[in-house]
Amino acid sequence: MKNKGRQATIILIICNTFLFAIKISAGIMSNSLAIISDAINSLTDTISSIIIFIAVRTSSKQADEGHPFGHHRAEPIAGLIVAILAGILGFEILHMSVLSSWSLMYIRLVFLQL
Numbered sequence: 687m688k689n690k691g692r693q694a695t696i697i698l699i700i701c702n703t704f705l706f707a708i709k710i711s712a713g714i715m716s717n718s719l720a721i722i723s724d725a726i727n728s729l730t731d732t733i734s735s736i737i738i739f740i741a742v743r744t745s746s747k748q749a750d751e752g753h754p755f756g757h758h759r760a761e762p763i764a765g766l767i768v769a770i771l772a773g774i775l776g777f778e779i780l781h782m783s784v785l786s787s788w789s790l791m792y793i794r795l796v797f798l799q800l
């Protein structure tokens with residue numbers, strides 16, 4: 687990876703980590719699922735950036751004895767891992783949202799007789 691690209695990726699990782707820290711604090715203090723979800727999104731952005739950073743660095747390596755065709759497949763594998771992570775995050779947020787709205791409805795039905 688070129689030096690500028692590497693620097694930009696490192697800055698991105700630091701910024702996303704900082705954003706995660708601020709958002710998770712605000713989310714926990716306000717007990718807001720939306721803000722906590724956004725914080726987790728920033729965390730997965732950080733993890734994705736680290737995975738992509740490693741993959742781009744690995745793919746630029748020359749072929750060696752263990753990998754006679756080179757290391758170019760590192761990038762699509764990283765893309766697959768990032769996509770799976772994003773899918774799991776989306777499902778978990780959907781799951782938490784449905785659970786919390788159902789539990790609210792349940793409380794209203796049982797205790798408030800609405």
Ligand SMILES: [Zn+2]
Pocket residue numbers: 749750751752753757
């Ligand atoms: Zn190798």
